[in-house]
Amino acid sequence: MASATTTKGAAGRGTLNAVLFYVFLVTFVLVSVFPLLWIFKMSIVTKTELFASPPTILPQTPTSESYGTIFGDPVFQQALVNSTIISTVTTVICLFFGSITAYAIARLRFRFKGTVMTLILAISFFPAVAIIAPLFIQFAQVGLIDTYASVIITDTVFALPLTIWLLVAFFRELPVDLEDAAKVDGATTIQAFRKVIVPLAAPGVFTTAILTFIHAWNEFLFANTFLLDPAKQPVTVAIPNFATVYTVDYGAQAAAAVAVTVPLVILVLIFQRRIVSGLTAGAVKG
Amino acid sequence: MVLPSLLIIVLVAFFPILYGIVLSLTDSTISGFGSFIGLENYTDLFQDSDFGEGLYNTVIFTVVSVALEFFIGLGIALAINRAFRGRGLVRAAVLVPWAFPTVIAAVMWRLMFQSQVGIVQYVAASLGIISEPILSSRTLLLIGVILVDVWKTTPFVALLLLAGLQTIPGEVYEAARVDGANWMQRFFRITLPLLKGAILVAVLFRTLDAYRVYDLFWVLGNRELQSLSTYVYEGVRISQLQFGPGNAAAVFIFMTAFLIALFFIRVLGMRTSVEEE
Numbered sequence: 001m002a003s004a005t006t007t008k009g010a011a012g013r014g015t016l017n018a019v020l021f022y023v024f025l026v027t028f029v030l031v032s033v034f035p036l037l038w039i040f041k042m043s044i045v046t047k048t049e050l051f052a053s054p055p056t057i058l059p060q061t062p063t064s065e066s067y068g069t070i071f072g073d074p075v076f077q078q079a080l081v082n083s084t085i086i087s088t089v090t091t092v093i094c095l096f097f098g099s100i101t102a103y104a105i106a107r108l109r110f111r112f113k114g115t116v117m118t119l120i121l122a123i124s125f126f127p128a129v130a131i132i133a134p135l136f137i138q139f140a141q142v143g144l145i146d147t148y149a150s151v152i153i154t155d156t157v158f159a160l161p162l163t164i165w166l167l168v169a170f171f172r173e174l175p176v177d178l179e180d181a182a183k184v185d186g187a188t189t190i191q192a193f194r195k196v197i198v199p200l201a202a203p204g205v206f207t208t209a210i211l212t213f214i215h216a217w218n219e220f221l222f223a224n225t226f227l228l229d230p231a232k233q234p235v236t237v238a239i240p241n242f243a244t245v246y247t248v249d250y251g252a253q254a255a256a257a258v259a260v261t262v263p264l265v266i267l268v269l270i271f272q273r274r275i276v277s278g279l280t281a282g283a284v285k286g
Numbered sequence: 287m288v289l290p291s292l293l294i295i296v297l298v299a300f301f302p303i304l305y306g307i308v309l310s311l312t313d314s315t316i317s318g319f320g321s322f323i324g325l326e327n328y329t330d331l332f333q334d335s336d337f338g339e340g341l342y343n344t345v346i347f348t349v350v351s352v353a354l355e356f357f358i359g360l361g362i363a364l365a366i367n368r369a370f371r372g373r374g375l376v377r378a379a380v381l382v383p384w385a386f387p388t389v390i391a392a393v394m395w396r397l398m399f400q401s402q403v404g405i406v407q408y409v410a411a412s413l414g415i416i417s418e419p420i421l422s423s424r425t426l427l428l429i430g431v432i433l434v435d436v437w438k439t440t441p442f443v444a445l446l447l448l449a450g451l452q453t454i455p456g457e458v459y460e461a462a463r464v465d466g467a468n469w470m471q472r473f474f475r476i477t478l479p480l481l482k483g484a485i486l487v488a489v490l491f492r493t494l495d496a497y498r499v500y501d502l503f504w505v506l507g508n509r510e511l512q513s514l515s516t517y518v519y520e521g522v523r524i525s526q527l528q529f530g531p532g533n534a535a536a537v538f539i540f541m542t543a544f545l546i547a548l549f550f551i552r553v554l555g556m557r558t559s560v561e562e563e
Contacts, residue, residue, distance in 0.1 A: 021365065021370070022372075024365060025365075025366075025370075025372065025376055028362060028376070028379065029375065029376060029379040031437065032379040032380065032382050032383055032437075032441060033379055033382050035383075035391070035394050035395065035398065035437070036382060036386075036394075038398065038405055039394045039397060039398070042397060042403070050403050051402060051403060053408070054408070054412075055403075055405055055408060097290050097291045097294070098291070100287045100288075100290070100291075101287060101288045101290070101291040101292075103287065104287035104288050105288065108287070110288075116288050116292060119292065119295065119296075120291070120292075120295065122547075123295055123299055124491075125490075125491075125494045125543065125547050126299060126540075126543075127494075127497070127498035127515070127539045127540055127543045128498065129498060129500055129514075129515040129518045129519060129536060129539060130303060130306060130518070130536040130537065130539050130540040130543075131299060131302035131303055131306060131536070132518070132519070132522060132523070132536075133306060133309060133316070133518075133522035133523075133529070133532065133533055133536060134302035134303075134305035134306045134309060135298070135302050136316065136522070136523070137305075137309075137316065138302070138305070140317075153294075153298060154298060156294065157294055157295055157298040157299055158299075160291055160294075160295065164291065214385060217387065218386075218387035218388060218389075220387070220388065220389045220500070220501045221500050221501070221515075221519075224504075224519075225519070225523055235387075235390075236387050236389045236390070239389070239390060239393055240389055240392070240393055240504075240505045242393075243393070243396070243508070248402075250397055250400065250402075250403050253393065253397060254394070254397055256393075257390050257393050257394050257397075260387070260390060261385070261386055261387070261390055264385045264386070264387075265382055265385055267385075268378075268381045268382070268384075268385040269378050269381070272374075272377055272378050272381055273377075275381065276377060276381070276445060279442075279445065279446075280445060280446055280448075280449030
């Protein structure tokens with residue numbers, strides 16, 4: 001492909017560079033999405049085709065059999081419900097605590113602000129595995145093992161730095177004048193926050209909500225530690241266990257993996273522009 | 287207004303660390319508090335060959351995967367730091383691996399490494415790159431885990447570095463070009479120094495993230511590939527007898543991670559956002 005464009009002269013070199021650039025881009029895009037496509041293919045082929053050697057590139061006779069298997073599995077159904085509950089509640093709590101904290105950091109002057117920021121930031125560097133034993137003992141003492149609350153509490157703490165970080169970046173972009181105007185008109189700080197900031201910051205808050213939700217949805221260590229009862233486990237814990245349930249039914253394992261990933265991928269693709277700016281906001285400033 | 291967040295962070299993250307340090311100095315079990323035994327758990331820990339293996343794997347994993355992610359990510363960032371058709375598509379592709387739950391990525395890649403139906407196993411064996419099943423060789427598994435991490439995280443590193451690149455004003459390059467600087471001089475004298483902040487942030491984030499790796503090893507290695515975190519997990523959650531050394535390992539991870547962060551901030555001169563205030 002590249003050899004065809006190696007005509008002489010500056011224009012030729014320009015074309016060659018452009019072709020190489022796009023070859024590079026296409027390779028990059030393919031490598032990124034290949035596993036998802038391949039696993040999707042594994043999830044829709046028949047068992048005979050799955051074990052065919054050499055493997056087929058495109059599915060010959062697509063079937064939804066594997067999806068029937070896993071969506072008919074009460075454990076998987078329950079895991080989807082559990083993941084949804086845990087992630088949604090975590091997101092709501094994070095946004096509540098996160099937005100007031102972020103607002104204070106972005107707008108107010110107070111002592112030890114630096115220390116507070118460092119403390120919050122330190123959590124994102126924190127090896128969570130270091131505290132699972134002490135937390136397990138504490139949670140067991142208060143009867144939190146095998147409850148959603150155990151995972152929601154820990155997920156909240158470890159998602160909070162992300163939430164706060166993003167919200168501080170978004171709040172700082174909002175014009176201060178509007179709040180000042182509200183305060184001149186007699187609004188309190190809390191009122192200014194609720195009536196002026198929150199509506200204006202809605203797009204940023206929404207992006208933060210998506211990222212926090214993904215963070216909680218993807219969490220594995222705490223769920224695998226505190227939730228021993230299969231009836232409470234989220235998808236991240238349930239799906240790896242399918243390797244022992246559906247021992248050689250690789251199609252079902254593939255279908256389960258696709259089923260919990262595709263919604264996230266769609267979410268991310270719809271909001272990609274905002275997510276990218278949110279994710280990089282902290283790094284550029286730091 | 288910051289109190290509620292601080293309170294919950296201190297209560298759920300920092301207090302347990304102190305409690306963990308205390309636990310590591312006792313012969314406690316998961317169900318009962320024991321008596322003080324000094325550093326016995328730590329001497330047990332450093333004599334345990336499983337811990338040695340976990341430490342070795344974790345260090346190799348961290349160094350190799352972060353290095354690969356950084357160099358490939360920087361290459362990608364430099365390549366796509368311009369206007370071109372299909373930019374949206376590239377950005378979308380970047381986010382696909384990032385959005386995957388790590389464990390689900392591990393499940394998917396395990397299926398692709400599998401010896402009967404795995405495409406990677408099939409291709410690599412057909413090309414004669416490997417002669418044994420990937421999943422039954424610890425060396426191949428470690429390589430596999432590194433490759434999956436590189437696949438999943440390089441795009442993210444590229445994204446962070448790209449954001450850094452975009453803050454460098456074009457005039458600086460123009461001026462250098464006028465002064466006759468070639469692309470190498472421009473890269474080493476302008477791009478790298480100006481990108482230092484973004485590089486340090488990306489590398490520190492990735493290093494600490496890789497250092498505490500748990501999901502990938504646990505699921506892709508199907509509990510046969512040891513990392514520091516899987517060692518702790520096994521000690522404190524699976525095996526009843528290893529609770530003491532498991533706690534000692536937990537404290538070890540915390541302390542070493544702290545030192546790594548300190549190294550980046552103090553020695554390499556990383557600016558934390560706090561100082562910009």
